[in-house]
Amino acid sequence: MPDLPRHNLPVEPNRFVGRERDIDELCRLLGRARVVTLCGVGGIGKTRLALQVAAKGGPRCPEGVWLIELARITRPELVIEEIARVLGVRQEGGRPLLDTLVARLRGGGPCLLLLDNCEHLVDECADVAAALVASCRQLAILATSREPLRIASELVWRVPPLDLPEGGGSDAESVRLFLERATAAGTRLGQESLPDVVRLCRALDGLPLALELAAARTSLLSPAQIADRIDDRFSLLTTGERTAPARQRTLLAAVQWSHDLLSAKEQVLLRRLSVFAGPFDLGLTERVCAVPPIAEPEIVDLLGGLIHKSLVLYDEGRGHYWLLETIRRFAAERLAEAAEREAVRERHLSVLCELQERHFAVEVAEAGLPWPHRLAALIRSRSLLDDLRAALDWAVESGNVPLGLRLCFNSTGLLPVSGNPMEIVGCLERLLSRDLTRVSEEQLAQARGCLAYGLEARDELSRSLDHAFQSLVGLRDPFQRCVMHSLLTMVLLRTGRADEALGHAEQGLALATATGDAWNQAAGLAGLSAVALTRGRLREAQRHGEQALARAREHGHRWMMARGATQLGAVAEARGDLVTAWDHYETAIAWLRELAGGVELCGTVELARSLARGGRVAAMLGEFAAARERLAASLELSRRTGQRQGVARCLVGLSVLAEAEGDLDGAVLAAAAAAALRESIGQRFATGRIEELLGRARAKLGEGRTTSLWSRGRSMCPDEAARLVLEGVRPAAPAGAAVTEPVRRSPLTAREHEVAALLTRGLSNRAIAGELVISPATVARHIANIMEKLGYTSRAQIAVWAAEHPAPSA
Template sequence: MGTGAPTTAPGGPEAELTTLVGRRADAARVRELLSAARLVTLTGVGGVGKTRLALRVAGDVARAFPDGVHLAELASLREGDLLAQSVGAALGLANPGREGADATEALVAHLRDRRALLVLDNCEHLVDDCARLTGTLLRAAPGLRVLATSRQTLAITAEQVFPVAPLPVPDPQHPCAPRDIRACPSVVLFTERAAAVLPGFTVTETNAAAVARLVHRLDGLPFAIELAAARMRTLTPAEMLDLLADRFALLNGGSRVAEPRQRTLRKLIDWSHALCTPAERTLWARVSVFRDGFDLEALRQVCADDGLPPAALVDVLGGLVEKSVVVHRQQDGRSRYGLLETVREYGYERLAASGELAASRRRHRDHYADLTARAQREWFGPRQAEWFARLRRDHANLRAALEYCAERPGETEAGLALAVAPRHYWITAGSLAEGRRWLGRLLGGDGDEAGERIGERIDTARPLALATHAYLGVLLGGTADTLRELDAAAAVAEACGDVPAAAWTRHHRAVLATWQGDADTAGRLLAEALTAFRATGRLDGAVECMVKLAIVHAYAGDAERAAALCREVEETSAAHGESWLRGIARFARAVLDAREGDPKAAIAAAREAIGLMRPFDDWWDIAMCVEVIAWSTVDDPARAARLLGVLRLLWGAVGGNLETAPFMRERHRAFEETVRAALPAARFERALRSGAESTVAQALAFVLDEPPAVPRARVDGRTGGPLTRRESQVAELVAEGLTNQQIATRLVIARSTAENHVERILTKLGFTSRSQLAVWTHDRRMREGRPADGG
């Protein structure tokens, strides 16, 4: 049995063997906390970089502690009774327990009149002992500061906790240029470590996408990224991605001089698992069935049983949060919980080994099936936006539930019900192609048995699923086969006696007729569907048919009928607290105003419609509103050209190969020809690119004539507010390329003061480099209309 003697650093922490990447803002914030608090604890999941950050901060502040910075590395210490002796060894005490005094008293005597920083690294497995000793030392030695790292807080008075987050990663849903990928901290780390084993490695056009996906799959965990980089001796990033199905086998090439628990990813997570109570281990396994987070309701529905009753779940969950296994955050005023993918996969392995996997996945499916059914019942009402936001947060869980239904024999019916409730989710969520894929996969699961099953159950979800699958195809612009699909859906609905599904099929065929310019057929089918919905008491369907009829009449030139329908839809929707169809009614009003020759009224109505649609991320209908706004600005060709670029951006976000809504295409092309003719070719192309290459937020700000969003780097809850006057001066000088010494000379301040200003600015803005600050400053000058030289 060894003492687990820690690393001793009488002159301060050891020199760093490799650079610390992406932690500038974190280090500045921890230094700030340490200047005000006597105990700061860095918490976070294993492998996130707590120790590296603590050592960097300790090195940065060493000059403030004349009696030294001392590191006590506790990972290998197993006996709490030996903690004080181990800390004494870190302080350089030859015999902390000499002359009969216990080790704690010797530490108190040594530290009582000293100004020192004690770094306690890896406290989690001795958290109670560390808490007691730290409390004793801080009370006895007023000049002592303690910087601790732990997967769990010490939970003593005056402790300041700093959660260390994983490094930022590229968003695979929004691919960006290799230049931007290379600047992402997680990619910078991978590149540096990969170049160490494969000299000359860099991120290129060829490998950028694979590297971005790789660091994203690794959760931005520095330890996992470094293990992956070490594999560059034998594998490419793309090959590593293929092998990540078993990341614990792949990532096992750590340093030979590291602690055993730090040599492989599995051993690192094993260490966290060993610190958990039996109940916490059980819950860790069960929550691994969730994808991308969960709330308390889901926790109770999916994870509770006789062994873990609902009343005990919150306390057990709290233990996992304290141990940095589960991440807690607040979203829209409610608690939401999640696991890093690496931690989730570890728990999922444990869940499978326990024999509970199938039952957990079924409970998970049942919960989200119930959730979507409730959302459908309350969709046409005041909770519409709330339900959409809730389903959007759980999009990954809906996918997992659909996967379960698609993979399990006999679950097709449940999967179809899940895929069509609420009916508008795939449309408003901008996931047309995904919704169609899921429906296609589930409908294909029935194969040739479809005809035999018609009539078995009147409440089957199949008729509505067939109709919805076809409708999503219509919205994606592919009309060659959709009429046949709609005919098949109508036949199944009629055979089953499913009146609402048959009515929706008529609605969808009417939309297709509108796409094809057949207003008479569209009007007739919508009127038939409206009658059917009213007869069955389906108010949501009736109102949707009314608003589509309003659009058809507006295009057919029947302004009086279109206006009357818009009023009825707006009044009905407002009376029920509904927003989405009310927004479409405002769009219909905008179309009507545009055809009536009132561009100002058309722009105002379309902007109101966008305001109602934005909470739903309904890019399809928002794009149609922007079409009307664009047409109404034809007298301002430069603005109109930029709006054409915005339209390219928005229709691209919808998916498919659309350039505009089919029934608006002729007007769109005539408008574009008019704008092109009004501007020199180079100017038109510049304006077009300006709109097409902006972000969606910037594009909507331009459409709505709102102030543009300030370009910022990643900003989180630890960043500060706006720059002070002095900080703005310093930012300008950084943008001019001045060094800290040159800034100090220009402003007649000390160099250390200039350094502090730069660090604080970078922290406030969430930047990691002076070049980012320079770009930001340049953009701010442009927004304020100042010349590029800052004058």
């Protein structure tokens, strides 16, 4: 598996000029201080400087350098969620997100977080930063803000303006920046312009943003003309708010001046662009902003004019536009002054609803589309995530609950299949707390269904069931009803209610078949296979699994195809056919990697699960290098996303690997660490496999050493236990280690011993039934019970166990 990215720093749009001494000094400070905050007025270049420092310090941070852009975050509670999103950490049911985030950061090596634009959320940023550095010793934080965080571990660095020229020299940072940006704007200034450039740099106080805005105008005005106009604007602002810092007034003057030089329609478009919270493309701009006095055909030229004047930035490779935050806030004030805020934000919400409905239909609902079309729709949907949040904030603020619910339901970027279940739950709960008089019963049912979907991903199974049952009562749309039947199948199986799960799987499949819905046919068949596997009906599970994968291929979505392949892998494992299981898991891994490659962190939890299963099977097949690679990759993904259940799954696989390599010490340590971790999250698990392992360990290592290893493993950090197996390192046993935790035993019943013994002869369920004069269904139930008790997944494993453990004599 290729190395995971170790940073998310953007490619800078143009060459960084100056501040070489600041960069070197800040890099040294970051080696000594835990929190460094770059403070200064807006537009002074805090973000650009921080990005340079972060990029230079990256090699010293093996756990990565991660940019957390907070300018677009509007509510304090979203700070911790944004950090978690960037790091790929997902919410765990019943556990504060901060705790999960701390566990993710504490387990690795040195890591640097860049918290950019903290000033409007300074209290929450301070609380989060203080909590993280207190718990994570190898974490450093670099922040940018207009005011310090004011926490104990903080070092405040006041970002100065760029160096101003002394005399008429051209070596000063401010002059170099102005000349560089003027050249980029297509203007080559000669020596005769230098005195006016020096005058302009001094007038602008060396502020980078003001210099860049001024340099963009050199294609129309000479430096002398620009300097003259800047001076006039400054004199007008001296009667403004005197409590504002002088440099703040200077920056506002520069922005106001640049705005005043726009045409009337450019001004209208600029203020309307402030409604976008993230990057936007031409099509979105046309749909939201093309309202009189601007016609849609004019948008392209008007955008070009704004780009030319450096008020809008453009990424040619991605076809995205965006506003600097200072410009966006200035434009937002102009939008409010023009009494357009409500109308434009409502249009923004409405347009996003329409776009997301189309993206959802292409990605999931429509039949007969090739996978590249579906993937493109998924990527486009998730690229609008910042705008989705802004639109949902407006839906809550304005009380437009119907549109807000529509947006939630159709935004796959918010749903657990590709997004963050914590976020969809939060969005829906905020909307449902408002006045619901304009919301139809059908929409309420849809909202409950989305809530159920998100809650299941958060392991809140009881609440998920409640909402799913309520949703199913009110839903009329066949596609949505099928989704709810599939969800209920999954949750009911997780809660041990297989008979009810079977009924919902059958109902969902029947409805999907009647409507020709391949997505839900695949889901329904996968559910039937899972029910059959739970009951020990392997042929039935195999048949339904094959049909599920066939329907998933017909649909084309890699997530559903991977689900079908993983189910077939589980069935093959249960049959003891490890080679076939390996092939199915590898197929699922390839599809999920394709999905994750198209969308950042998309499907990582599912990928981690498939990698762990594949690694475990590889270990049992003796493919130790492949097993180690897949288990290490799964562990990394699970740790990055804060999924303790995934880490426990990896530890189980590592225990299998260690024993297969002849390392019983490592096998016991990893199994003990897995058991302790599962207990800490309240997860029920079978003890049979552990008892088997410990039985072999006692026979070879002795009772005392085995129990000592078990006790040490339970108290060991999961990452340490994993490392011991992955790297083959063994710590010395602590002197006088206490032996305090005997392992529970769970022997089979007499009848179960008889069934297990007959499996050693390779008999089928029907043949075993004939030997014992019972029904084949009863045999299947006994086998399912044996698997549960021993923690096994195949008949072959039971046969090996039975050969080594003859039934006790009567």
